[in-house]
Amino acid sequence: xxxxxxxxxxxxxxxxxxxxxxxxxxxxxxxxxxxxxxxxxxxxxxxxxxxxxxxxxxxxxxxxxxxxxxxxxxxxxxxxxxxxxxxxxxxxxxxxxxxxxxxxxxxxxxxxxxxxxxxxxxxxxxxxxxxxxxxxxxxxxxxxxxxxxxxxxxxxxxxxxxxxxxxxxxxxxxxxxxxxxxxxxxxxxxxxxxxxxxxxxxxxxxxxxxxxxxxxxxxxxxxxxxxxxxxxxxxxxxxxxxxxxxxxxxxxxxxxxxxxxxxxxxxxxxxxxxxxxxxxxxxxxxxxxxxxxxxxxxxxxxxxxxxxxxxxxxxxxxxxxxxxxxxxxxxxxxxxxxxxxxxxxxxxxxxxxxxxxxxxxxxxxxxxxxxxxxxxxxxxxxxxxxxxxxxxxxxxx
Amino acid sequence: xxxxxxxxxxxxxxxxxxxxxxxxxxxxxxxxxxxxxxxxxxxxxxxxxxxxxxxxxxxxxxxxxxxxxxxxxxxxxxxxxxxxxxxxxxxxxxxxxxxxxxxxxxxxxxxxxxxxxxxxxxxxxxxxxxxxxxxxxxx
Ligand SMILES: [Zn+2]
Numbered sequence: 055x056x057x058x059x060x061x062x063x064x065x066x067x068x069x070x071x072x073x074x075x076x077x078x079x080x081x082x083x084x085x086x087x088x089x090x091x092x093x094x095x096x097x098x099x100x101x102x103x104x105x106x107x108x109x110x111x112x113x114x115x116x117x118x119x120x121x122x123x124x125x126x127x128x129x130x131x132x133x134x135x136x137x138x139x140x141x142x143x144x145x146x147x148x149x150x151x152x153x154x155x156x157x158x159x160x161x162x163x164x165x166x167x168x169x170x171x172x173x174x175x176x177x178x179x180x181x182x183x184x185x186x187x188x189x190x191x192x193x194x195x196x197x198x199x200x201x202x203x204x205x206x207x208x209x210x211x212x213x214x215x216x217x218x219x220x221x222x223x224x225x226x227x228x229x230x231x232x233x234x235x236x237x238x239x240x241x242x243x244x245x246x247x248x249x250x251x252x253x254x255x256x257x258x259x260x261x262x263x264x265x266x267x268x269x270x271x272x273x274x275x276x277x278x279x280x281x282x283x284x285x286x287x288x289x290x291x292x293x294x295x296x297x298x299x300x301x302x303x304x305x306x307x308x309x310x311x312x313x314x315x316x317x318x319x320x321x322x323x324x325x326x327x328x329x330x331x332x333x334x335x336x337x338x339x340x341x342x343x344x345x346x347x348x349x350x351x352x353x354x355x356x357x358x359x360x361x362x363x364x365x366x367x368x369x370x371x372x373x374x375x376x377x378x379x380x381x382x383x384x385x386x387x388x389x390x391x392x393x394x395x396x397x398x399x400x401x402x403x404x405x406x407x408x409x410x411x412x413x414x415x416x417x418x419x420x421x422x423x424x425x426x427x428x429x430x431x432x433x434x435x436x437x438x439x440x441x442x443x444x445x446x447x448x449x450x451x
Numbered sequence: 452x453x454x455x456x457x458x459x460x461x462x463x464x465x466x467x468x469x470x471x472x473x474x475x476x477x478x479x480x481x482x483x484x485x486x487x488x489x490x491x492x493x494x495x496x497x498x499x500x501x502x503x504x505x506x507x508x509x510x511x512x513x514x515x516x517x518x519x520x521x522x523x524x525x526x527x528x529x530x531x532x533x534x535x536x537x538x539x540x541x542x543x544x545x546x547x548x549x550x551x552x553x554x555x556x557x558x559x560x561x562x563x564x565x566x567x568x569x570x571x572x573x574x575x576x577x578x579x580x581x582x583x584x585x586x587x588x589x590x
Binding site for chain 2: 206211
């Protein structure tokens with residue numbers, strides 16, 4: 055069946071950080087209304103809600119959130135559903151929403167997510183995040199999320215014969231870059247903070263899971279994000295600056311122990327990215343900038359390789375050579391990424407789309423990528439368990 | 452044909468020093484921990500097998516910040532081991548100085564055994580938590 059083209063009408067994102075006084079519903083509502091207000095539509099135009107949330111059960115004692123969300127934002131009774139795919143929850147929600155509109159099931163839908171991990175505290179937050187590893191065979195050993203990427207960092211060092219100390223210095227540059235950009239982003243958790251980190255600051259911060267230190271890790275975050283999408287015919291009737299969805303891809307894998315040494319090649323990501331490139335009829339060289347899932351410094355490096363921007367084993371050098379900075383050949387995370395902006399898990403995917411859409415509309419007030427026409431997102435759920443890539447552009451494919 | 456091993460059976464055997472898995476009658480590959488199909492080719496034509504329990508460390512990390520339920524155990528070292536028969540498993544390496552040794556630990560030969568820890572609120576087995584523990588061969 056021929057798919058229809060789909061466009062983004064509006065995007066919204068709350069301030070990321072600590073929100074002790076806003077519920078999961080409040081955070082989604084705030085982001086939703088920002089997206090709605092720039093979409094030039096009426097509430098009744100929205101036919102369905104695709105909502106991403108990872109661990110509402112553990113942080114807020116709340117599951118079954120979709121009905122509450124739709125009711126509280128004034129869309130009582132429309133079909134709403136919650137997507138859970140760990141950190142990729144709202145990216146999976148976005149892709150499912152895109153497919154529904156592309157295949158003519160709906161003309162206009164709302165997508166987004168919210169999460170409250172900062173408010174949950176480190177001990178519960180760490181346990182909640184760890185629900186995304188294999189519940190038996192990885193959890194029994196107490197494997198945590200920083201642990202997963204610490205295992206990957208040591209394996210990367212061994213496989214590509216880069217001494218761990220040397221690799222860690224290169225990884226530190228990812229943290230320095232993303233904190234520099236996050237410090238510029240008014241909606242980031244670390245706005246005006248850590249904008250001038252040094253390699254020693256990263257290496258000497260508290261060890262979380264060796265070799266990863268605190269500054270190798272993204273923070274625990276509360277926040278929400280939302281996107282409204284519609285068929286191109288609908289979109290071009292109501293707004294004059296649509297951003298088009300050019301391609302999407304999704305893949306997955308089992309536990310780290312099933313992926314074995316492929317974990318440093320992130321095979322599901324390679325599959326998802328190639329699916330998105332194929333649909334968009336583009337190659338990695340056509341992408342002007344990318345929002346990558348930098349939950350940990352090493353994660354950004356591995357992702358930049360699997361998505362095809364650099365050869366396997368060369369991603370760490372690319373950071374050092376400036377390729378991934380705003381002035382480089384493929385800017386990664388000009389909004390600060392998860393490390394600088396924060397990582398409200400279920401809201402992260404659509405906040406990446408928020409950042410890409412703002413860039414493509416030339417509305418970035420800092421780090422605007424000049425003449426950017428095509429941007430891409432990359433969201434990872436679990437230990438490479440779910441991978442989603444989305445390509446957006448200002449021209450129809 | 453399509454032998455299955457429950458997680459209880461797998462962990463109980465590990466406590467007795469036996470590492471259970473599956474051997475594929477189609478491609479010959481081993482699957483451990485066991486699952487519904489051969490991990491290499493997807494065949495359901497699998498039979499239970501006892502593995503040697505020997506392997507080499509492929510990567511590891513010492514955890515200093517643990518989730519609730521595991522916080523009394525810090526610091527602890529999680530390692531991945533490539534078994535002689537091919538599969539990789541996750542477990543604990545009970546040595547104090549993993550970080551000092553660093554990358555040189557990778558490639559070291561180990562033997563796996565089961566050790567019982569207190570379970571926690573969210574762990575699937577509400578009676579006990581059996582952790583594969585790796586003992587260094589040359590220690
Ligand atoms: Zn087989």
